[in-house]
Amino acid sequence: MAINPLVTVLMTVYNGGEYLKTSVRSILNQTFKDFEFLIVNDFSTDDSVDIIKLFNDGRIVIYNNEKNIGQTKSLNVGLNLAKGKYVARMDADDMAFPLWLDKSLDYIRKHPEYAAVGSAAIVMNESGRMKKALKTPTNFAEVIFHIFFGNAINHVGALFNKEIILKNGGYNEEFKIAQDYELWSSLIRDAQRFINIPDVLVAVRVHESSLGYMEEKKKGLAEVAETIYRNITALTNLKISYEDAVKLRMFYRFPEQLSLEEFNYAHRLYEEIFYNLKDEFKINKNLLRRKLKRQMLIPYCKRAISEAEKNMLRSVRHTTSDYLGSHGFHPVPVLIFLMSFFGMSIIKRLTYIYTKWQEKAMRVIMSRS
Numbered sequence: 001m002a003i004n005p006l007v008t009v010l011m012t013v014y015n016g017g018e019y020l021k022t023s024v025r026s027i028l029n030q031t032f033k034d035f036e037f038l039i040v041n042d043f044s045t046d047d048s049v050d051i052i053k054l055f056n057d058g059r060i061v062i063y064n065n066e067k068n069i070g071q072t073k074s075l076n077v078g079l080n081l082a083k084g085k086y087v088a089r090m091d092a093d094d095m096a097f098p099l100w101l102d103k104s105l106d107y108i109r110k111h112p113e114y115a116a117v118g119s120a121a122i123v124m125n126e127s128g129r130m131k132k133a134l135k136t137p138t139n140f141a142e143v144i145f146h147i148f149f150g151n152a153i154n155h156v157g158a159l160f161n162k163e164i165i166l167k168n169g170g171y172n173e174e175f176k177i178a179q180d181y182e183l184w185s186s187l188i189r190d191a192q193r194f195i196n197i198p199d200v201l202v203a204v205r206v207h208e209s210s211l212g213y214m215e216e217k218k219k220g221l222a223e224v225a226e227t228i229y230r231n232i233t234a235l236t237n238l239k240i241s242y243e244d245a246v247k248l249r250m251f252y253r254f255p256e257q258l259s260l261e262e263f264n265y266a267h268r269l270y271e272e273i274f275y276n277l278k279d280e281f282k283i284n285k286n287l288l289r290r291k292l293k294r295q296m297l298i299p300y301c302k303r304a305i306s307e308a309e310k311n312m313l314r315s316v317r318h319t320t321s322d323y324l325g326s327h328g329f330h331p332v333p334v335l336i337f338l339m340s341f342f343g344m345s346i347i348k349r350l351t352y353i354y355t356k357w358q359e360k361a362m363r364v365i366m367s368r369s
Contacts, residue, residue, distance in 0.1 A: 004083060005034055005035050005036040005059075005083055005084050006034050006035070006084055006085055006086060006105070007032070007034065007035040007036070007084045007085075007086045007087070007088055007101060007105060007159070008035065008036045008037075008038050008078075008082035008083055008084030008086070008087050008088070008162070009027050009035050009036070009037045009038065009087075009088045009089075009090055009101075010038050010040070010075070010078040010079070010082060010087050010088065010089055010090070011023070011024075011027075011037070011038070011039045011040070011089075011090050011091065011092055012039075012040045012041075012042055012071050012074040012075060012078065012091075012092070013039060013040070013041055013042065013044060013048050013052075013092040014041075014042040014043070014044055014048075014068065014071070014074075014092075015044045015045060015046045015048060016044070016046075016048050016092030016093060017044075017046045017047045017048045017051055018093070019092065019093040019094075019205065020048055020051045020052065020092050020093075021051055021054075022095055022128075023090065023091070023092050023093060023094060023095050024037075024039075024051070024052060024055055024060075025055075026090075026095035026096045026097070027090060027096060028055060028057055028059070029098055030096065030098055030099075030100060030101045030102070031098050031099055031101070031102045032101035032102040032105060035059060035084065035088070035101060036059060036061060036082070036083050036084055037057070037059045037060045037061065038061045038063065038078055038081060038082055039052060039060065039061070039062050039063070040063050040065065040074045040075075040077050040078045040081075041062055041063065041064045041065065042065050042068050042069060042070070042071070042074045043064070043065050043066070043067050043068040043069075048092070049062065049064070061081075063077065063078070063081060065077070070176055071176070071179070072171050072172075072173050072175060072176055072179040073173055075170075075171045075179065076170045076171050076173065079162065079165065079166060079170050079171070080166075080170075082162055084162065085161070085162060085163070086105065086108065086159055086160065086161060086162060087159070087160055087162045087165070088100075088101060088104065088157075088158070088159040088160075089155055089156060089157065089158050089159075089160075090156060090157070090202075091155075091156050091204075093205045094156045094157075094202060094203060094204050094205050095202065095203045095205075096157065096201065096202050096203075097200070097201050097202065097203070099199070099201065100119070100157060100201040100202060101159070103119070103197060103199055103201060104117050104118075104119065104157075104159040104197070104201065105159065107197050108159060108160075108161070111195070113193060114193050114194050114195050115160055115161050115164040115165070115187055115192040115193060115194055116153060116158050116159065116160035116161070116165075116184070116187070116194035116195075117158070117159055117160075117194065117195055117196065117197060118136055118153035118154050118157055118158045118159075118194070118195075118196040118197075119136070119154070119157050119196055119197050119198075119199050119200065119201035119202060120133060120134060120135050120136055120196065120197075120198055120199060120200045120201070121133075121134040121136075121154050121156065121157060121200060121201070121202045121203060121204045122134065122200055122202075122203040122204070123203075123204055123206055124203050124204070124205050124206070125205070125206065126205065128205075130203065131206075133200065134154065134204065135198075136152065136153060136154060136196035137152055137195075137196060138195065138196050138197065138198050139195070140193055140195060141283050141284065141287060142287075142291065143188070143193075143194065143195065143196075144188070144235070144277070144281050144283060145274070145283060145287075145288070145291045145295075147184070147185055147188055147231055147235075148228060148231055148232065148248075148270070148273055148274075149228075149252055149295065150181060150224065150252070151180060151181050151184060152184060152194075152196075153184055153194055153195075153196055154196075154202065154204065155180035156202055156204050157201055157202035157204075158180075158194075160194070164187075164192060165183070165187075168183075168186060168187060168190055168192070169186070170183075171183055172186065175223050175226075175227075176219055176223070177219050177220035177223050178220055178223035178224045178227060181223075181224060181227050182223070182226075182227045182230075185227050185230065185231050188231070188235070189230065189231065189234040189235065221246070221249060221250075221253075222246075224249050224253075225242065225245040225246040225248070225249045226242070226245070228245040228248055228249060229241075229242050229244075229245035232245065232273060235277060235278060235281050236273055236276045236277050236278060236281075237276045237277075237278060238272055238273055238276040240269070244269060247262055247265065247266045247269070248266050248269060248270065250262075250266070251263060251266035251267065251270070251299050252298065252299050255299035255300070255302050255303040255306075256302060256303050256306030256307070263299075263303065264322075267296065267299075267326070270292075270296075271292065274288055274292070292327065293327040293328060293330065296323065296326070296327055297323070297327075297330060297332065297333070300319055300320065300322070300323040300333060301323075301332055301333060301336065303319050304316045304319040304320050304333065304336050305336070307319060308336070308340065313340045313341075316336060316337070316340040317337055317340050320333040320334070320336050320337040320340075321337065324337075
């Protein structure tokens with residue numbers, strides 16, 4: 001490893017032995033070689049450190065926390081220890097494809113106006129089976145649109161300018177679960193920019209034991225709602241309450257848990273957000289219309305499927321009709337509406353076909369990357 005490497009790959013690990021070997025190997029196999037691989041061990045009690053030491057690679061630097069302090073604080077420890085001008089993020093249960101650093105670094109060096117660059121990703125399950133492609137916005141107007149829903153850049157695989165991130169305060173340690181969403185949002189609120197390249201460069205493992213999955217309905221929900229509230233307050237002329245921000249997060253993530261009145265209110269509120277953007281964040285009306293049509297499809301279909309599972313078939317028709325009335329034709333809600341006349345088994349079949357279609361589309365994307 002060079003004395004002053006251009007890039008520091010930053011990983012935190014806490015009892016990550018199950019997937020750690022695969023993740024570390026994917027970093028060491030990068031086509032770009034001039035990097036420091038800084039791993040902050042957050043007081044693991046399993047064999048994580050032993051696994052890391054097996055690689056015997058001079059680029060690996062292990063920093064051991066004296067006690068368990070959590071991921072957010074561990075990330076800040078790593079940021080302050082990192083020697084690279086750029087920091088690239090990877091988690092202990094995820095993996096990077098060989099061109100990850102090469103392509104990300106090439107882009108950010110050619111476009112220094114961006115504080116960070118991310119990429120598209122593949123979602124895989126516990127066993128490593130790749131399930132679907134996770135696309136990200138590739139122009140700044142789309143970044144602004146997505147910042148009100150959640151992450152507009154994947155934390156895993158992001159490469160960013162360390163100096164800018166540190167000047168912005170690093171990771172906000174009030175956020176234990178959604179620290180990445182708050183980080184990216186704070187950059188936008190501080191007049192910084194980030195972007196994604198369309199290449200699929202990383203694979204993200206999603207499983208029921210993951211931190212985000214277990215905490216989503218508890219601490220994570222509150223943190224995401226807080227960031228949504230901050231984004232609306234800073235980037236729009238709209239005045240909302242924190243409780244409104246909670247409804248917005250529930251609308252997109254858990255729409256079936258809202259009453260019909262709350263669901264409709266959150267939908268109207270989202271439209272008001274985009275028509276009240278401050279001048280410097282305005283989005284072209286045609287783009288906004290297309291993005292809203294696609295984004296609103298998710299909560300409406302989630303709610304309709306949940307209603308179908310409860311055999312509330314009239315409600316299914318009402319929900320899908322509302323979407324079509326607000327956003328125009330789309331084949332998925334039309335199919336759900338029509339199939340509601342034939343019962344739940346047909347709707348389940350539709351969702352199965354859609355899942356398989358996603359997997360096929362993922363394989364096509366991978367073949368082109």
